[in-house]
Amino acid sequence: MAAPVRVRFAPSPTGHLHVGGARTALFNWLYARHHGGAFVLRIEDTDRSRSTEENIGLIVEALEWLGLDWDEGPPAPGYRQTERLPSYREHAERLRAAGRAYYCDCAPADLERARRAAQARKETFRYAGRCRDRGLRAGALRLRIPDAGATVVNDLIHGPVTFEHGQLDDWILVRSDGTPTYNFCVVVDDVTMRITHVIRGDDHLSNTPKQILCYEALGYPVPEMAHVSMILGPDRSRLSKRHGATSVQAFRDAGIVPEAMVNYLARLGWSHGDQEIFSRQELVELFDVKAVASSGAVFDHTKLAWLSHEYLKAMDGARLAALATPFIRAAGLAPPADPARLSPILDTLRERARTLVELVAAGRFYFEAPSAYEPMAAQTFLTPEGARRLGLLRERLAALTEFSAGALEGATRGLAAELGLKLVDLAQLSRLAVTGGTASPPIFAVLALLGRAETLARLERARAVAGGAA
Numbered sequence: 212m213a214a215p216v217r218v219r220f221a222p223s224p225t226g227h228l229h230v231g232g233a234r235t236a237l238f239n240w241l242y243a244r245h246h247g248g249a250f251v252l253r254i255e256d257t258d259r260s261r262s263t264e265e266n267i268g269l270i271v272e273a274l275e276w277l278g279l280d281w282d283e284g285p286p287a288p289g290y291r292q293t294e295r296l297p298s299y300r301e302h303a304e305r306l307r308a309a310g311r312a313y314y315c316d317c318a319p320a321d322l323e324r325a326r327r328a329a330q331a332r333k334e335t336f337r338y339a340g341r342c343r344d345r346g347l348r349a350g351a352l353r354l355r356i357p358d359a360g361a362t363v364v365n366d367l368i369h370g371p372v373t374f375e376h377g378q379l380d381d382w383i384l385v386r387s388d389g390t391p392t393y394n395f396c397v398v399v400d401d402v403t404m405r406i407t408h409v410i411r412g413d414d415h416l417s418n419t420p421k422q423i424l425c426y427e428a429l430g431y432p433v434p435e436m437a438h439v440s441m442i443l444g445p446d447r448s449r450l451s452k453r454h455g456a457t458s459v460q461a462f463r464d465a466g467i468v469p470e471a472m473v474n475y476l477a478r479l480g481w482s483h484g485d486q487e488i489f490s491r492q493e494l495v496e497l498f499d500v501k502a503v504a505s506s507g508a509v510f511d512h513t514k515l516a517w518l519s520h521e522y523l524k525a526m527d528g529a530r531l532a533a534l535a536t537p538f539i540r541a542a543g544l545a546p547p548a549d550p551a552r553l554s555p556i557l558d559t560l561r562e563r564a565r566t567l568v569e570l571v572a573a574g575r576f577y578f579e580a581p582s583a584y585e586p587m588a589a590q591t592f593l594t595p596e597g598a599r600r601l602g603l604l605r606e607r608l609a610a611l612t613e614f615s616a617g618a619l620e621g622a623t624r625g626l627a628a629e630l631g632l633k634l635v636d637l638a639q640l641s642r643l644a645v646t647g648g649t650a651s652p653p654i655f656a657v658l659a660l661l662g663r664a665e666t667l668a669r670l671e672r673a674r675a676v677a678g679g680a681a
């Protein structure tokens with residue numbers, strides 16, 4: 212029976228979680244959940260100069276926001292490379308004792324000279340193996356790789372990719388100062404964490420033959436490999452800040468719904484017929500890493516916004532309220548004291564918004580009275596005649612026994628008929644009075660949600676302004 216699936220996401224905490232990293236994390240997570248396996252989070256922080264605690268926090272926060280929970284990883288100890296140095300040392304010693312690795316004392320300056328000479332000849336620099344058979348007892352530790360032949364990476368996405376050994380060299384496992392190198396740590400970690408499938412960005416494909424040779428030297432089976440394509444900008448160069456937001460946090464702060472982000476990232480380079488919207492459960496059931504495209508996928512902000520809109524429209528009311536509340540606060544507004552009032556308010560806004568930021572911006576008036584009126588509309592409506600109409604409307608609405616959308620519409624319609632006006636004339640007037648603008652969700656629903664006291668107060672304020680403008 213095959214070993215249970217164990218995959219890992221291994222970010223280097225040198226910055227925010229980029230959407231490319233998030234997609235790699237998602238593909239690993241989906242693979243683990245599909246196979247009932249384990250998803251491990253490992254922090255590759257051996258580059259101490261660029262790794263920070265703050266970045267680890269940001270990555271963890273982004274994964275949590277996406278709902279990608281890990282079965283093993285921080286805060287439990289032992290999942291940061293800086294905590295695993297004894298394991299690297301032990302494996303290095305094993306390779307050395309078995310003659311699979313050897314010490315080298317070549318001066319960095321000499322190696323650098325040789326590297327530049329190779330560059331000048333337009334050749335790839337390859338360590339010449341001067342120290343291979345010198346039996347040194349100290350220095351940098353190099354892996355002894357076969358001179359001839361080739362290593363084939365049987366990639367689940369790219370198929371077999373062959374690397375001639377003539378293109379590789381005896382690479383350094385441990386530097387002369389005792390610090391292990393990046394590729395060596397990755398191999399030792401993947402081995403000791405019993406990783407069965409390595410799913411990562413294809414910027415690591417060129418490291419893979421070196422890593423495979425190291426597995427073989429250690430006598431360990433090589434895990435399955437899947438190298439996921441890079442995410443590209445519209446100009447088909449690698450997605451970068453030049454193309455707009457790239458960090459998961461930036462999308463979160465822009466009010467993209469996390470479910471939409473997950474759905475979008477899953478569809479970036481992977482498809483299932485022409486289906487666009489997938490629940491998390493469907494993704495877990497249907498996702499297959501072998502079906503991921505080998506070519507780069509272009510990031511499409513418009514499509515992401517469209518998906519976010521679809522999720523906003525369809526999501527459960529309580530979930531929407533929970534997602535919207537921090538955005539209401541971030542806009543300097545206070546959500547209603549009675550949380551039950553929030554869902555019906557959001558229901559009037561969700562049809563038109565693509566993001567939570569747009570949703571809150573379109574509904575500001577629910578949480579605070581307008582501080583100004585749209586100037587063009589004010590000129591048209593807030594006139595002495597407007598003041599008279601607002602006064603009459605206020606009286607009618609104050610007299611209602613039930614302050615419901617239906618009753619409000621009925622009363623407004625009745626007044627419009629008496630004044631020889633169309634319903635829309637009074638509807639626009641009251642919209643301007645209560646929202647400060649000329650576009651809003653259906654106005655009678657808005658008035659009912661604002662409630663009697665607030666609606667009457669706002670009508671009165673607009674009437675005073677209109678009267679004063681005489």
Ligand code: GLU
Nearest residue numbers: 221222223255397411415
């Ligand atoms: N730490 C590497 C990165 O952030 C990933 C290495 C791997 O997945 O093997 O790109």
